[in-house]
Amino acid sequence: MKRHHYTxxxxxxxxxxYRANFINCLSGFKSLNLVGTQNAQGQTNLAPFSSVVxxxxxxxxxxxxxxxxxxxxxxxxxxxxxxEYSLNHVTQDMAAQAHQCSARYDLDExxxxxxxxxxxxxxxxxxxxxxxxxxxxxxxxxxHHRLDINNTLFIIGEIQSxxxxxxxxxDSGYVDLEALGxxxxxxxxxxxxxxxxxxxxxxxxxxxxxxxxDKA
Amino acid sequence: MKRHHYTxxxxxxxxxxYRANFINCLSGFKSLNLVGTQNAQGQTNLAPFSSVVxxxxxxxxxxxxxxxxxxxxxxxxxxxxxxEYSLNHVTQDMAAQAHQCSARYDLDExxxxxxxxxxxxxxxxxxxxxxxxxxxxxxxxxxHHRLDINNTLFIIGEIQSxxxxxxxxxDSGYVDLEALGxxxxxxxxxxxxxxxxxxxxxxxxxxxxxxxxDKA
Numbered sequence: 001m002k003r004h005h006y007t008x009x010x011x012x013x014x015x016x017x018y019r020a021n022f023i024n025c026l027s028g029f030k031s032l033n034l035v036g037t038q039n040a041q042g043q044t045n046l047a048p049f050s051s052v053v054x055x056x057x058x059x060x061x062x063x064x065x066x067x068x069x070x071x072x073x074x075x076x077x078x079x080x081x082x083x084e085y086s087l088n089h090v091t092q093d094m095a096a097q098a099h100q101c102s103a104r105y106d107l108d109e110x111x112x113x114x115x116x117x118x119x120x121x122x123x124x125x126x127x128x129x130x131x132x133x134x135x136x137x138x139x140x141x142x143x144h145h146r147l148d149i150n151n152t153l154f155i156i157g158e159i160q161s162x163x164x165x166x167x168x169x170x171d172s173g174y175v176d177l178e179a180l181g182x183x184x185x186x187x188x189x190x191x192x193x194x195x196x197x198x199x200x201x202x203x204x205x206x207x208x209x210x211x212x213x214d215k216a
Numbered sequence: 217m218k219r220h221h222y223t224x225x226x227x228x229x230x231x232x233x234y235r236a237n238f239i240n241c242l243s244g245f246k247s248l249n250l251v252g253t254q255n256a257q258g259q260t261n262l263a264p265f266s267s268v269v270x271x272x273x274x275x276x277x278x279x280x281x282x283x284x285x286x287x288x289x290x291x292x293x294x295x296x297x298x299x300e301y302s303l304n305h306v307t308q309d310m311a312a313q314a315h316q317c318s319a320r321y322d323l324d325e326x327x328x329x330x331x332x333x334x335x336x337x338x339x340x341x342x343x344x345x346x347x348x349x350x351x352x353x354x355x356x357x358x359x360h361h362r363l364d365i366n367n368t369l370f371i372i373g374e375i376q377s378x379x380x381x382x383x384x385x386x387d388s389g390y391v392d393l394e395a396l397g398x399x400x401x402x403x404x405x406x407x408x409x410x411x412x413x414x415x416x417x418x419x420x421x422x423x424x425x426x427x428x429x430d431k432a
Contacts, residue, residue: 003352004382005338011276011378014389021389023273026353026378028247028305029393029400029410030269051269053246053281056366057239060227063363063370065269065279089244092413096425103419114421122221136219137242145361147279147372150272154279154370156363162227162242166220173230173237174403177245184245184400184410187390189417189428192410194245197308197399199406203319205330209312212405 025187032185034098034117035064036086036128037078039107044119044128046111047075048098050185052087060159062087062139068151074107076153082126083141085157088133091181095191122161134180135164170214174199241403248401250314250333251280252302252344253294255323260335260344262327263291264314266401268303276375278303278355284367290323292369298342299357301373304349307397311407338377350396351380386430390415 014022030050038044049072051065066072079085090098097115105111112119112128120131122138129136139157146153168176177194184192199212230238246266254260265288267281282288295301306314313331321327328335328344336347338354345352355373362369384392393410400408415428 002381003379006378006380006382008376011375016274018389019276020273022385022391023276023375024270025391025393026276026303026351026375027268027270027278028249028398029245031244031246033244052243053267053269054240054243055281055363055368056283057236058232059366060235060239060242061363061366061368062243063281065271067272087242095413096416099416100419100425103421103423105421109421135242142365143363145363145370147271147277147359147361149358149372149374150275150277152271152277154361156365158365159227159239159242160224162222163219164222165218166222169238173234174406175238175241177241177402178408182244183413186393186410187415190390190415191413192394193413194400194402194408194410197311197407197409199403200312200315201405203316205319205321205325207319209316 021187029184029186029192032090032098032183034088034090034101034130034133035075036088036130037075038082038126038128039078040081043108044110044112045074045078046101046117046130047072048101055156061142061156062137062159063154063156066153066155068153076155079141079155084125084127085139085141086127086129087137087139088130089135089180089182091134092183092193094132095183099189122163134182135162137162172214174214237403245400245402245408248306248314248399250304250306250317250346250349251291252304252346253291254298254342254344255294256297259324260326260328261290261294262317262333262346263288264317271372277372278353278375279370279372282369282371284369292371295357295371300341300343301355301357302343302345303353303355304346305351305396305398307350308399308409310348311399315405338379350398351378353378388430390430
């Protein structure tokens with residue numbers, strides 16, 4: 001394949017909207033999670049985030065990125081208010097509703113009501129979650145970092161509870177997200193299902209790589 | 217679907233290896249990038265990262281997570297030494313080689329040589345990149361944050377140049393990663409191709425969501 005070279009100057013010269021689309025694609029395929037929160041007055045909110053990343057298994061930590069000037073601000077305010085949020089995976093059937101949650105609803109409008117995504121509660125937690133999500137994490141806020149370079153926030157939380165179909169959890173602990181129907185996204189607006197290529201065993205120097213096939 | 221409730225205690229009680237597999241799956245599908253670096257002595261290194269996230273389009277910023285006690289330490293050392301790295305997407309044909317790059321090679325062994333992934337150079341940059349990658353970003357290190365809660369590093373870089381097939385860049389600036397053959401991964405060991413569900417227009421309150429179909 002012939003690769004075109006987009007220089008720094010070419011990127012700077014792009015139209016703002018074009019550049020936003022272009023740069024948002026570069027990191028690769030992204031996780032998609034609906035973040036469920038409520039504020040101190042009990043107003044619920046649901047917002048799509050494509051930046052949730054694994055940070056550690058013990059304690060079980062996840063990070064996510066938020067722009068302070070975006071619609072995410074309701075989400076971040078609620079997380080700091082209550083110290084809690086839920087992370088909810090999205091299936092193909094829910095993808096359009098998940099995207100619609102990115103519209104700029106007023107603070108007193110719930111995206112649950114606006115999109116029809118069903119709200120559920122988990123005992124012992126303030127944050128609402130999505131009943132139809134194939135996997136939900138209930139998360140407690142732990143710390144955040146403000147990036148000097150563009151004022152973006154990196155929010156860190158600890159996973160407290162996980163709700164999912166235990167039939168897709170393999171003997172090794174691997175959770176088969178593809179069997180759950182969890183989707184991935186790219187750029188600002190594209191949603192994708194997946195098809196497994198293979199799973200590979202722990203890689204060792206000088207040892208030929210083997211495929212894994214563990215059972216549910 | 218009936219959802220099983222994995223409580224915090226159930227997660228704490230998991231065998232360590234089982235828990236690592238389980239928790240690593242929860243964030244959802246992940247980006248997969250091979251990070252190309254070299255040290256001050258010119259020794260090259262290539263390591264798979266599944267935590268690269270978009271941080272902003274202007275300036276064009278990406279973040280990634282590194283555990284200080286992992287094989288990533290060569291990568292992080294090299295980034296801090298030279299201030300540069302490349303991020304390289306992975307296709308189905310390269311997936312096994314990309315996974316093999318996670319083996320604990322000695323500092324004086326290059327993963328390029330060990331796996332046969334072809335090394336390329338870009339004028340004006342120290343860091344090596346992968347010639348067969350469908351998309352490569354040349355990145356300059358900008359800042360990092362150490363997370364108090366588990367000592368993980370969050371590394372932030374600014375995209376300087378992008379090399380990819382311009383035939384997959386749509387009129388809107390959207391880069392069709394699926395057309396490039398870029399793969400996604402899940403957990404610690406699973407690799408997946410994708411199939412597009414749809415792209416959706418910018419979501420507005422009270423307006424029915426429309427699918428997008430812009431041209432290459």
